[in-house]
Amino acid sequence: MFTGIVEELGEVVRLTGTSGDSALVAVRGPVVTSDARHGDSIAVNGVCLTVVDVDGDVFTADVMGETLRRSSLGVLRPGDPVNLERAATLGSRLGGHLVQGHVDGVGEILGREPAELWETVRFSLPPALARYVVEKGSITVDGVSLTVVEATGTSLSVGLIPTTLKLTTLGHKGVGDPVNLEVDVLAKYVERLLAAGTGAVAGATAAGTADPTGTGAARTGGEL
Structure with a gap:
């Protein structure tokens, strides 16, 4: 488990085997x-x-x-900068949000809008992930815990402060560059639990186990 607070900007030393079903990376x-x-x-x-x-x-x-299929690691080259963070400990400060390090998909930078004290960056959003991203919610981009400024069905934007721009890959990438996206895991669990609950209620009703009269006699088939 991680917190999305990058500890340092590392450098890829070598990456071999990316054309196959596995690779070896040295950082x-x-x-x-x-x-x-x-x-x-x-x-x-x-x-x-x-x-x-x-x-x-x-x-x-x-x-x-x-x-390799679900992330952008396969396109890295020696010399490329990468965001690095060690796993959190029980005594760690949760400066970002709960991050698993399990990338959900890859987006790309659609645009950058510099301002005086920050920069707004927009990323493409795979359609399958759109339902998990909400305004003012959390998302992880290249391992950086960020707050969503705006979200649509196809993109999201975030605001980056000077420290983030200087100390992470997000300050070095340009339009069209890929980024790893991990949505808030809590959203995925809530969706799964709600779906399971709805299915359980529907199944119980179809089986006739519900007792809308409160008499203790469950309805079965077409009987009253």
Whole structure:
């Protein structure tokens, strides 16, 4: 679990095997490797990866096919900057929101509107994710916890402060560049629970287990 507060801007050292069903990525990050061990979790551009090796300030992680298909990690190249965050601990401050590091889809930057003290950035939104994104709700973009300024069925916009622009990949990307999106997991659980509840009620009614009269006698078939 993560909080969406990027700890440092790392650098891709190498990425091999992306044409197949798995890949191996090596990333330089002095902060996140300072206490990293085999088996630890580190989010790379919002994707939770498991450390398999640490060599100085470089860690290596395996990337499976599903991750390559659902995220933008496969298009990274040596030298590219990446957002890095270590997994949260029980004593961590929740400065952002609960982030799993399980990317739901990839969007792209549609436009940037600089202002005096911040910048508004608009991203495309895959249709399947639109129902989970609401104005003033939370979303993770390339591992950065952000507040949604505006949301439509096909896009969303956020406001980025100078610190975010300077210390994350979002300040370096241009129009057309891909970004990893993770919607608020609470929204997905609520949807699933509501759907399950509706199905249970419908099933009970169809089976005749409901007793609208309150007499304790359930209706079955066409009988009263």
